[in-house]
Amino acid sequence: MARVLSGIQPSGNLTLGNYIGAMRNFVKLQHEHECYFMVVDLHAVTVPQEPEALREQSEAVAALFLAAGIDPLKANIFLQSHVPAHAELGWLMTTLVYMGELERMTQFKDKAAGKEAVGAGLFTYPALMAADILLYEADLVPVGDDQKQHLEITRDLAQRFNHRFGDCLKIPQPYIPEVGARIMSLDDATKKMSKSNPVAGSYIAMLDSPDVIRKKISRAVTDSGREVKYDPATKPEISNLIGIFAQCANIGVAEVEERFAGLGYGPFKKELAEQVVAVLEPIQQRYKEIRESGEIYDVLSKGAFNASQTANRTLTEVKRRMGFLLPPGQ
Ligand code: AQP
Numbered sequence: 494m495a496r497v498l499s500g501i502q503p504s505g506n507l508t509l510g511n512y513i514g515a516m517r518n519f520v521k522l523q524h525e526h527e528c529y530f531m532v533v534d535l536h537a538v539t540v541p542q543e544p545e546a547l548r549e550q551s552e553a554v555a556a557l558f559l560a561a562g563i564d565p566l567k568a569n570i571f572l573q574s575h576v577p578a579h580a581e582l583g584w585l586m587t588t589l590v591y592m593g594e595l596e597r598m599t600q601f602k603d604k605a606a607g608k609e610a611v612g613a614g615l616f617t618y619p620a621l622m623a624a625d626i627l628l629y630e631a632d633l634v635p636v637g638d639d640q641k642q643h644l645e646i647t648r649d650l651a652q653r654f655n656h657r658f659g660d661c662l663k664i665p666q667p668y669i670p671e672v673g674a675r676i677m678s679l680d681d682a683t684k685k686m687s688k689s690n691p692v693a694g695s696y697i698a699m700l701d702s703p704d705v706i707r708k709k710i711s712r713a714v715t716d717s718g719r720e721v722k723y724d725p726a727t728k729p730e731i732s733n734l735i736g737i738f739a740q741c742a743n744i745g746v747a748e749v750e751e752r753f754a755g756l757g758y759g760p761f762k763k764e765l766a767e768q769v770v771a772v773l774e775p776i777q778q779r780y781k782e783i784r785e786s787g788e789i790y791d792v793l794s795k796g797a798f799n800a801s802q803t804a805n806r807t808l809t810e811v812k813r814r815m816g817f818l819l820p821p822g823q
Pocket of ligand 1: 500501502503504505508510511512513514515533635636637638639640675676677685686687688689690
């Protein structure tokens with residue numbers, strides 16, 4: 494059984510991109526592997542967060558894990574900040590990573606662009622992400638393709654550590670789904686759909702009501718012309734919508750093209766909205782029940798307990814190899 498680890502930041506309302514690119518795969522993976530799924534709140538604070546909003550969103554992400562179909566009896570669901578080993582190994586990884594490596598990270602460049610003050614945590618984010626993964630000796634890390642660069646740095650850091658201090662850390666493999674790897678913004682197909690985008694019309698939130706979903710899709714930018722044709726190079730906007738349709742309806746893009754041949758964008762968008770609603774509405778219903786029941790606290794506490802057992806073992810071994818004087822008994 495391979496060990497799988499992944500996380501989602503509670504940095505806004507989760508989007509359809511988070512669902513298709515991440516959560517939906519988590520649900521599949523839990524049946525075949527030992528899974529650890531985190532709400533990565535320590536990562537979320539690398540950009541400013543309102544304390545109340547952070548608390549609410551952290552609980553919301555955890556509840557969405559359950560609502561989307563992750564079974565706490567099969568997978569460990571926990572908050573990153575409930576397992577202190579993340580912050581500690583994150584620091585140790587910061588001492589191993591090079592400035593030049595961090596400077597090359599496109600996520601940092603994108604998130605720092607145009608900002609006057611950028612926290613150092615945003616720059617060292619990949620070191621903490623490496624710690625997240627390495628603590629659990631994860632074999633597979635399911636992420637969207639936007640996270641590929643961070644995965645590569647994690648592999649480099651593990652290799653660097655092993656080379657310097659002896660074989661100890663497992664080299665993880667990315668697990669990037671071919672289709673649906675990246676869902677783009679509804680208002681600009683050159684940018685990925687992001688929960689922290691201040692323009693609400695750029696994303697579909699997993700908790701958007703059916704009417705809001707219909708409105709957002711009807712206003713989604715489309716390329717000139719009217720043909721429903723998948724061609725990301727010349728028709729990026731409609732190709733993104735076709736990709737979303739294919740993902741929601743569980744069919745190929747060719748079948749979507751065929752279904753709407755000669756019909757134009759209007760009927761396509763109407764049907765697309767219904768497909769998205771059909772995917773999200775049942776999740777929203779379960780989400781409401783989960784939030785009302787309060788069951789999430791118990792799930793998170795069990796998840797953190799199990800995660801800590803594994804994480805602390807790795808952290809102790811890393812510290813031993815690096816030459817830290819360990820407390821008696823460790
Ligand atoms: N648009 C997307 N398409 C496909 N996958 C996506 N993911 C995010 N956006 C898309 C995947 O969701 C997982 C969790 O992401 P995250 O919350 O840790 O951070 P992120 O990738 O930076 O996601 P956002 O929504 O863009 O958050 P903000 O706006 O806070 O930065 C990852 O596996 C990611 O690949």
